[in-house]
Amino acid sequence: MAIQTRALFVHLFTATGAVFAMLAMLAAAEAKWGLMFVWLVVAFVVDGIDGPLARKYDVKTNAPRFDGVLLDLIIDYLTYVFIPAFALFSSGLLPGWTGWMAIIVITFASAMYFADSRMKTSDNSFHGFPGCWNMLIIVLFAIRPDFWITLTIVALLAVAMFLPLKFIHPVRTKRWRSVSLPVALAWTFFAGWAAWVDFHPESWAHWGLVLTSVYLIGAGIAQQLIPERR
Numbered sequence: 691m692a693i694q695t696r697a698l699f700v701h702l703f704t705a706t707g708a709v710f711a712m713l714a715m716l717a718a719a720e721a722k723w724g725l726m727f728v729w730l731v732v733a734f735v736v737d738g739i740d741g742p743l744a745r746k747y748d749v750k751t752n753a754p755r756f757d758g759v760l761l762d763l764i765i766d767y768l769t770y771v772f773i774p775a776f777a778l779f780s781s782g783l784l785p786g787w788t789g790w791m792a793i794i795v796i797t798f799a800s801a802m803y804f805a806d807s808r809m810k811t812s813d814n815s816f817h818g819f820p821g822c823w824n825m826l827i828i829v830l831f832a833i834r835p836d837f838w839i840t841l842t843i844v845a846l847l848a849v850a851m852f853l854p855l856k857f858i859h860p861v862r863t864k865r866w867r868s869v870s871l872p873v874a875l876a877w878t879f880f881a882g883w884a885a886w887v888d889f890h891p892e893s894w895a896h897w898g899l900v901l902t903s904v905y906l907i908g909a910g911i912a913q914q915l916i917p918e919r920r
Contacts, residue, residue, distance in 0.1 A: 697744075697752035704740040704758060707733045707765035714773050723781060724888035726773070727828050731882045733769040734824065737762070738874070741861065763804055766821075771800040774827040778844075783830055788841045796823055799848045814862035815910050819850040825877070829903050832884050832896040856910035865913055870906070877902035 714729035740762070749758045775796040779789040800821040803809060811817050826847065830840055860867070860874035880898035887893050 693747060694752045697747040697749045698756075700740060700743045700747055700749050701753055701756045701758055701761065703736065703743065704761050704765065707736045707740075707769060710736065711765060711768040711773060714769065715776075718773060718777050718780065721780065723777060723831060724885045726777060727824075727831070727885035728882065730769055730773065730824050730828070731878060731885060733765070734881075735878060737766065737769070738861065738878070767800065767804055770822055770824045771796060771804075774824040778823075778827050778830070781831070783834070784837055784840055784844075788837055792841065792844050795844065795848045799851050803851045811856060813865065814859055815913075816857040816859060818852055818855060818857070819847045819907075820857055821851060823847075825881075825903060825906070828881050828885065829899055832889050832893075832899055856914050857907070858910040858913070860906065863910070865918060866909060870909060873902050873905050877906060 710729045710733040714726045714733070717723075717726035717729060740758075744758050747753075749756075775793045778784060778796075779793045782789075784792050800823070803818065803821050806817075809817055809820065826843065830843075858866070858870055860870040863870065876898060880895045880902060883895040884893055884899055887895070889896075
C-alpha cells in the first residue's frame, strides 16, 4: 500500500471520532450516561492512536488535502468539551444556576483555549489545563462529590486553562513518559470499566480512576517544580 494511501487512511481513522461523538450524544440525549462515556472512551482511544500514526506517515506531506490538526480539534471539542458539559448539566450533578454557570464557563473557555496558538509548550506538553473535561466529568460521575466541590473544581480548572501551568501529554511529553504512558493506559481501562458497569458505587475501578487522574493532572506541575537533571 502506498504511503499516500496510508496517510489518507489515518485521516479517515481520525474522522471516526465524529461518529463516536454522535453515538455518545445520542446516548446522552436518553440519559444513558454509562453508554455515553463508553463511546467517549472509544473516541479517546482513537485520539490517542491517530497522533502517532499521523506522525509516522507524515500526513501533512502525504495527504495534504485534509488538515489533520483541524479535524482533530473539531472532534476533540465535541468529545472533550461539548458532550461532557451537556452530561454534567443534564445529569443534575450541578443543579440550578450552578449547572448553567458550569456549561457556560466550560464551553466558552474551551473554545478560546482550543484557538490559542500557544497551547503547546516546547516539550509538547500543554500550556494550561488542556480542556480535557471528559476526563474530569467521568470522575465526577464515578465519585459524585457534593455539588459545591464539583463547582469549585470546574471553576479552578477553567481558570487553570489560562495560567502558566504545565499539563503533560502522556504520549508526546518525553519526561517521565515511562510512567505517564502506562498511567494513561490504566486511566483508559478504569474509565472504560467504570462506564461499562454504569458507575456502580462499589466498583473498584473508581479508585483507580481517581488515582490515575490525580497523576495526569499533577505531573506537569510537578515537573515545573522539580528541575530536570541534565
